[in-house]
Amino acid sequence: MYCGALDALCRKLDGKQASAKTARRKRAAFNEALNTAVEKGYFADNPLNGIRWNPPTVNDEVDPAAVPNPLQVARLLAAVGQQRGRGPHLEAFFGCMYYAAMRPAEVIHLRIEQCHLPQTGWGLLNLSGGVVAAGKDWTDDGEVYEVHSLKRRAATATRPVPIPPQFVSMLRAHIDRFGVAPDGRLFRNQAGNYVEAGGTASRGRGQGSTS
Template sequence: MKYAIRRRIMRANPLPKGKDSTAATKTTNAVDKRSLLNPEQAAAILDWIRRRPRGGKRLHAFFATLYYCGPRPEEAVAMRVEDVTLPKPELLIHTATPEVGKQWTDTGEIHEQRDLKGRAEGETRTVPGHPALTRILRQHIEDEQLNPGDLLFQGESGGVLAGSVIRRAWRSARKAVMPPHVFESPTGRRVYDNRNTRLTKWPNDGIPPAQVADWAGNSVAVLLATYARCIEGQLPDLNRRLEAAGDLPERQSTG
């Protein structure tokens, strides 16, 4: 309204007095603690996906990578076999392939290759895995007969794994293994909640925020603002440190 008045398109602001504030409603990017998966829930979902008749083992390897290493889904679908170091395992994240729609790409493809979110052009990051993921990825690469330059996670036709397939498989698995009231809750509702669960677990296991932020591809400030409400279990240790740091040396009394 103010802009229109300045440009003399309107003579006056028709809104009632006090209604012309430009302050936006406050929002938060903090993760809802209810969306996080516990180990039993994650194991049940991954096992159901693994036993899925159509493409189950392939999708199981994909979701296991999200759960154990916490990459963004668009980063995981862009990975090549050569980006995985075994037997550590260790993942090299250097490209993202988000699903943006045919109308928004120059090539007419659904996916578009981009640099990592929030990082300089060409920047990479390395993320450690878990021994369980070593077994899963090694078997996946062998079963799919993949070569170093191949996409690590492929669709049925060999191209980029489609987001619709990923979301449909995840939703079906949640519905199959979760009680109805849990399925309707925020718990693991999004594929992205695998990443949120991992980026919460690392700090809760005592890994310094700076290291977690580096693995996650975030700044420390973003990491803490997003996951601070989900970090717990460290208060007793912190209290002991505070008590120890506050002690003053005893002085000998002189008679």
């Protein structure tokens, strides 16, 4: 019965095959629900324990055709910088995601003291966390935003990221043109607050933009 339940987790509501990551995530949630049932006394033990089940194979290969090459990325970033309003301010923002493989939350949190930007050669970003919009009802201090540690790392952990010379030049140009916020942040909205990660892709055109 439970093997059938696990197999059902591999299907979407329309009956089509779900992705491998979706199936694994659902399996973990199902297992946690059964553990809770054991804790509350509904089951003597978790019926999934000891069941042999082969989850779908995860395909970690990246299709090269779906990834822009360096020349295409350079053109994309240049196009962002040519947009009206906040476009020029966000060019280096998106550059962080490509050249340093940073999450949006990490880019929002990036401060000048984390950046080693020499005049020539490779630079270094020492990442220490990210900023997420949690909502006033879900933070200890009633603020909308909350600073989190690096994903899946200890609270005080840091992650050094080497960055190529062309991106060092981009960040230096950004700082020379826009400066930094009072707390050292490289990126901010027009009011000086945090950039909204969910709206950066569509707010480089101005027209009421706040990011």
